[in-house]
Amino acid sequence: MINKLWLSSTIVLLGLLGSCSDDLNDSDFLAGDLFTDSNIRVVLIDTLTVNAATVKFDSIITSTSDRALIGQYTDPVFGTVRSGTYAGLLPNSYTIDTEAEFDSIVLFLKYDSYYYNDTxxxxxxxxxxxxxxxDPDENNAFYNTSSVAYDDTDLGTLSYTPRPQSSDSLEIKLSDDLGLEFFENLQSKIITNTAEFTNEFKGIALLPGTDDNGSVIGFSKATTDFYLRLYYSTAGETDRDQSYTDIILNTSDTPNPFFNAISATDPVDYLQTLTNGELSLSSDDSDDKTFIQSGTGIATKLELPYLKTVNNVGGQGTLLKAVLKITPVLGSYTDFLSLEDYMSVYLVDKNNDITSQLYNTDASTVTAFLNTDNQEYNDIYYEIDLTAYIESILTTDLNSDQSLLLIPEDFSNTVDRFILNGTLNSSTKTKLELTYAVYDEEN
Incomplete structure (x- = not known):
């Protein structure tokens, strides 16, 4: 019965090839003599089986992120979303004038324009x-699940209303005890190199408040944007001469001692069943929805199990176009919890391990782009051109265990989340549309 699902597909007669749409005329299809000398019909098949599910990776690498992500908010579906940054630091100079006197120490953080939720x-x-x-793991990397122990005492704290689109920097005054420790060790030459400094000072953690319900904010990792500044001065003839030493992110160690610890605790019950990366949560078991969340490793998996049944349409055929359409759940996105314009598409094996990114025949990456042409009617959807991929399945013995994985392009660099429709509701379901030319050889 399953192998005959194509028979229940919606088949629309579009007419002879000469009356096809511009999209078909612009396709890569080349008609040979066999095609042009035959009776031709072009059909749209849009009810082939698509299986939609949610998976969650055990962890994702965040040490290569180009931003620090700091903040916390409560999401009605994904739970308490929290990100803190752990960073190792080094001074840009180990010399301080012996006549200088300590003034203060300040942490500077510059916005990089990213934010998520209510600012x-x-x-x-x-x-x-x-x-x-x-202490990096065996892959020499740090992950969203990594941790480094810290002292509970605050070196400094700041409550602020974010302005992520501004060019401003936050300034957080830190403990004078810390500043004096740095100042005296550098001035007296107790610390003169990287090894001595990191032995005494492991780094800092920048953590959101445990009761915060605001937003996750991105800060630049550039050495001119994220640093401690140790201020000191020496007596001049009339005034004191101000000087400083910057203590910047450690980029000399491999891997760099940096990562964002990102988590989402107490999500809805069915997301809590994703306890290891090999599990798949069918949309049938999660209110006909699938889920994506950057930073925590949640992704949507799509299986296309019966594609080869298209060959049973009759006669000889050629695939002209294949488009997968996935609709975000209405009401699941807002100005604060926004949708991304593009997402990436990967291939995964039966254990949900990524095998490769998906490419077109011209070596460009396959992407899911947000089609908002009819946004005023709440008709928006992610559209994925799978023509080259599906053609390869129909014409070769491609591994049938492979599935598609849909994730944002900045999967390790953001905390964006998405809720997508599954496959049960006929008006909103995830569906594959195949435009297929069928022709019969004349006797």
Whole structure:
């Protein structure tokens, strides 16, 4: 019965090839003599089986992120979304004038324009001193699930209303005790190199408040944007001469001692069943929905199990176009919880391990782009051109265990989340549309 599902497909007669749409005329299809000398019909098949599910990777690498992500908010579906940054630091100079006197120490953080959720609410940042070394795992990387122990005492704290689109920097005054420690060790030459500094000072954690319900904010990792500044001065003839030493992100160690610890706790019950990366949560078991969340490793998996049944349409055929359409759940996105314009498409094996990114025949990457042409009618959907991929399945013995994986392009660099429709509701379901030319050889 399953192998005959194509028979129930919606088949629309579009007419002879000469009356096809511009999209078909612009396709890569080349008609040979056999095609042009035959009776031709072009059909649209849009009810081939698509299986939609949600998966969650055990962890994702965040040490290569180009931003620090700090903040916390409560999501009605994904739970408490939280991100903190762990960073190792090094001074840009180990020399301080012997006549200088300590003034203060300040942490500077510059916005990089990224934010997620409501920025009108207050955020809090707590600065903690790390008390153990960064210890990368066997893959020589740090993940969203990595951790480094820290002292509970705040080195500094700041409550602020984010302005992520501005060019401003946050300034957080830190403990004078920390500043004096740095100042005296550098001035007296107790610390003169990287190894001595990192032995005494492991780094900092920048953590949101445990009761915050605001937004996750992105800060630049550039050494001119994220740094501690140690201020000191020396007596001049009339005034004091101000000087400073910057303590910047450690980029000399491999891997760099940096990562964003990103989590989402207490999500809806069915998301809590994703306890390891090999599990798949069918949309049939999650209110006909699938889910995506950057930073925590949640992604949507799509299986196309019966594509080869298209060959049973009769006669000889050629695939002209294949488009997968996936509709976001109405009401699941807002100005604060926005949709991305593009998402990436990967191939995964039966264990949900990524095997490769999906490419077109011209070596460009296959993407899911947000079609908003009819947005005023709440008709928006992600559209994926799978023509080259499906043609390869129909004409070769491609591994049938492969599935498609849909994730945002900045999967390790953001906390964006999406809720997509599954396959049960006829008006909103995820569906594959195949435009197929069928022709019969004349006797």
């Amino acid at each position: 009108t609410n207050t955020n809090t940042i707590h600065i903690k001193r790390l008390i153990e070394n960064f």
